[in-house]
Amino acid sequence: MASPLKGLRVLVVEDEALVAMMIETMLDDIGCIVVEVAGTVSRGLALVADEALAVDGAILDVNLGGEKVYPVAEALRARDVPFIFSTGYGIDGIAAEFAHVPALAKPYQQAALEVMLASVLARPAAEH
Amino acid sequence: MPRSGRSPIWRRWRLAPSLVVAIAVGLLLAGLAMAVYNERAASAQKLRAATVQAEILSASVGAALAFDDPDAAREYVSALSANPDVEAVGVYDVFGRLVAGFSRPGSRLPGVNRVGPPATNGEHLVVTTAVTQKSARLGSVYLRTIKDPLARRAARYGGAAMLIVMASLLVTVLGVSNASMADAHRTLQAEMEERGKTEEALRLSRETEAAAQLALATERGRAALHQTEQQLEFALQAGRLGSWELDLETRRLAASEFFRANFGLGPYDPLERYEELFARVHPDDRAHQQQAVDQAIANRADLETEYRTVTPQGETRWILVRGRAVYDQRGAAVRMAGVSLDITARKLAEERQRALLDELNHRVKNTLATVQSIALQTRRTAKTLPVFERAFLARIGALAQAHDLLTEVAWEGASLNRVIGQTLAPYVAQGEPDRISVAGPDVRLGPNAAVTLTMAFHELATNAGKYGSFSTADGQVDVRWRIDSSSDPTAVEIEWREQGGPKVAPPLRRGFGSRFIETGLAREFDGEVRLVFGPDGVCCHMRLPISTKLQLAA
Numbered sequence: 280m281a282s283p284l285k286g287l288r289v290l291v292v293e294d295e296a297l298v299a300m301m302i303e304t305m306l307d308d309i310g311c312i313v314v315e316v317a318g319t320v321s322r323g324l325a326l327v328a329d330e331a332l333a334v335d336g337a338i339l340d341v342n343l344g345g346e347k348v349y350p351v352a353e354a355l356r357a358r359d360v361p362f363i364f365s366t367g368y369g370i371d372g373i374a375a376e377f378a379h380v381p382a383l384a385k386p387y388q389q390a391a392l393e394v395m396l397a398s399v400l401a402r403p404a405a406e407h
Numbered sequence: 408m409p410r411s412g413r414s415p416i417w418r419r420w421r422l423a424p425s426l427v428v429a430i431a432v433g434l435l436l437a438g439l440a441m442a443v444y445n446e447r448a449a450s451a452q453k454l455r456a457a458t459v460q461a462e463i464l465s466a467s468v469g470a471a472l473a474f475d476d477p478d479a480a481r482e483y484v485s486a487l488s489a490n491p492d493v494e495a496v497g498v499y500d501v502f503g504r505l506v507a508g509f510s511r512p513g514s515r516l517p518g519v520n521r522v523g524p525p526a527t528n529g530e531h532l533v534v535t536t537a538v539t540q541k542s543a544r545l546g547s548v549y550l551r552t553i554k555d556p557l558a559r560r561a562a563r564y565g566g567a568a569m570l571i572v573m574a575s576l577l578v579t580v581l582g583v584s585n586a587s588m589a590d591a592h593r594t595l596q597a598e599m600e601e602r603g604k605t606e607e608a609l610r611l612s613r614e615t616e617a618a619a620q621l622a623l624a625t626e627r628g629r630a631a632l633h634q635t636e637q638q639l640e641f642a643l644q645a646g647r648l649g650s651w652e653l654d655l656e657t658r659r660l661a662a663s664e665f666f667r668a669n670f671g672l673g674p675y676d677p678l679e680r681y682e683e684l685f686a687r688v689h690p691d692d693r694a695h696q697q698q699a700v701d702q703a704i705a706n707r708a709d710l711e712t713e714y715r716t717v718t719p720q721g722e723t724r725w726i727l728v729r730g731r732a733v734y735d736q737r738g739a740a741v742r743m744a745g746v747s748l749d750i751t752a753r754k755l756a757e758e759r760q761r762a763l764l765d766e767l768n769h770r771v772k773n774t775l776a777t778v779q780s781i782a783l784q785t786r787r788t789a790k791t792l793p794v795f796e797r798a799f800l801a802r803i804g805a806l807a808q809a810h811d812l813l814t815e816v817a818w819e820g821a822s823l824n825r826v827i828g829q830t831l832a833p834y835v836a837q838g839e840p841d842r843i844s845v846a847g848p849d850v851r852l853g854p855n856a857a858v859t860l861t862m863a864f865h866e867l868a869t870n871a872g873k874y875g876s877f878s879t880a881d882g883q884v885d886v887r888w889r890i891d892s893s894s895d896p897t898a899v900e901i902e903w904r905e906q907g908g909p910k911v912a913p914p915l916r917r918g919f920g921s922r923f924i925e926t927g928l929a930r931e932f933d934g935e936v937r938l939v940f941g942p943d944g945v946c947c948h949m950r951l952p953i954s955t956k957l958q959l960a961a
Contacts (some may be wrong), residue, residue, distance in 0.1 A: 300780060300922070344855055346955070386772065
């Protein structure tokens, strides 16, 4: 069965090594290609700013060691790259500006990640 | 006394009954005396009249006797018989023989007339007179008349007596009625006076009682008020409560010293009007504050609102304001009064508690995600369930240790030294402390960094225990770190070096541990990690730039 997400290039922004590795593993299982994993906002911004780096979608941890991930989210929006949030603070912890963005509450299962990712990546996936 | 100022006329005749009796008796006695006097006067007059008649007759019959003319004497006698009072008349000669005479039936003339003084015989009056002419005695005259007849006298005195009796009766009746009226009046007056006294006493008693009660109540009220005021003052001071009162009509505000102090204002700063207070409310809280006041008045409910104020010194404070409106008889709110309290400390504590709870929730969720990840990663590399179980539980144990350490320092700045020391402690416990050397400057780790480095050193130590320095009796592990301030940003260089262990060959397949250290750790810190499986033993070099999660101790 060909997942609609198969082969999509996904950027992961997550500061906790263990959680990042798990997301990586899950995406791997889903069939996505993990483009990069950024542990900091600056690293994330650098990656998004790299025009040469093809990104179909992103999973963003909201809180990166005290820093908010929103600058990365804005940059992704500017590039028209869809993304979802992954947060340990609950849905209420997300800024009003991004309240409409789908968010996964940690801890979550691979199936939930797949469904939510599919909901935002459906359009780009169709184009590809 | 105003009541007794006007005195009725009878009140001055205090002895009226006895006076009345005396007057009546006096009248009767006077009447009796007048009757007696009148009777006597009438008798005397009758006597004079009879005497005069006798004298006239005597003078008239002188000639007749002198000339011995009995007819002439009879004419005089018969002339007298015309008087009905005359009962008998007789003319006698000098010898005393009857010459002419007249007598009414029932009366009789004496045979011989003896001249004497007038005589009264019952109802009859007898007068005798000598008839003389020039000192010569010629004879005598006898006249017998009746005094006033009883009926006539009775008729004469009856009217007067009746008048007197009537007057006496009238006086008596008037006197008695006067007396009884006076008595009644006196009784009434006495009763009225008595009643007046009673009423006066009652009124005085009531007034006294009311005054006493009022005084008591006033005294009690004053004492209670004083006590209440003192208690209020004490409570206000002890609780650092400000008090305020607002006239809703004039918008004038009366604020206590503490109220002003709550807003960072001194006694001379302007705070006389509601507008001046309103201006002190944080602009973002003004609408909310005004709404709270309006609703409290409209709903007749207590006002309770919290808002921020910025003091003239620039400090932001939270103020709690409680109050209640006072309404007039028409139900319109006229005043509002209440207290204020600086709740900044409470607000900060609340915010802190809220943040702590949020943080706790966040950490639990993150930890669960971490556990989930450990389970997932361990499963992918473990060939059997017992292997999985052992590795999984060991990793969970390391995670728990990291949490213990973080809890010790309240999740702020765990020391790198402690993280490494704690992770390696189980291997030191074998009684050979020289096998391990841990040294480096004080570096502080944020919660995530502490967990990640704990897991990293756990993997290194576990690997050493299985295949490296900790697997033999002579193996040694050195962990050293230093600060490289030549780079920007400054970095911490950590080196894990195993020595004296069995010969090490690079693993055929990268396991979770090496992936975690080389990839996960490096990405999390945005640093570089080299893991070398050299022939002398495993060597791990980490270069971690300074960041929010990895800081040099101050």
